[in-house]
Amino acid sequence: MLFLLFLLPISGLVTEAFFESHCQDGQSKSCTNGCQRGLERYFNGVANRVLPGHGYRNLTVASPVLCGRECLIDDRCFSFHYSEGKMRCELNGATASRYPMDLTEMDGIFYYGPEEPKLVQLLASGDNTGFPSLTDCWYHTHASAATECSKTGQQLCLHAQLDHASGEKYPATPLSWYADTDSLAVLTETGVTYHDLPLTAPSPGLCCSLPYVYRDPVRTASLYAVADRAGQASGCSDQGAHPCTLAELKEAYDNGYRSSTWLYFATPNRDASVADGGCGSRTGDECYQDTIANTPRPAAQSWVYCCYA
């Protein structure tokens, strides 16, 4: 039986018989590390693929079924690698559906994860740009799901991104957090459906990367005192932005933005200008990357350079 499984590019590995329910809580698994998760009963494998960077333990066991058992009884384990020749079982702290961009080809190693076969197949087939990332842990609140997404520089997916993923045949998901705070989304193969929040059950989050679009800095509508950092930040947030960092001002310069006025920016008690000709006569720590002049002698009051994320 196992021999046959190895010949298949995608193989289901049923480890339900070994499942220990000490960590089980209704629909989800509540674990010692505080992470709740979907109830995993089986793993699906894909040949010659690895998820690098998430392994935390290597064991030598005789079969992938035994490796799956080790994974199921370890709260930290979300997926594993098995290399048949070496009988090496590597436990991973994350899944390919959380890191769809990372799944890489490597001869002789199987990736086994809780994803359904269609998803593993899709992820293994190559171009995963634009696929949502499904969090491995399940959350009771929108805010905690959003925090998890931000760990990978992502945000909870927008409607349009879910529509796109569904159009790209991303397979069905559980009820999941997405950008709106008052409903949950389910991707199905025929589209996205939206549901009321459940009263108690936790849900995974669907994280998406927002395509980065450069926008010129703007200045705050009002003047602020040099020490009024909170006012400066809130002046920017009124514009949906934040005080620019030097790196952001440099990026603006590189994008052709010019402003020779001296304004506050993210660094306290300094002012900066994005003048043509870069730093002019300023050097050393008054010249950021040969481009942005900035000084520790700001005016007592000024506007602020605000940048968009």
Ligand SMILES: *[C@@H]1O[C@H](CO)[C@@H](O)[C@H](O)[C@H]1NC(C)=O
């Ligand atoms: C497990 O062994 C492989 C091969 O030696 C190695 O590449 C990998 O980093 C090891 N993983 C851990 C968690 O030590």
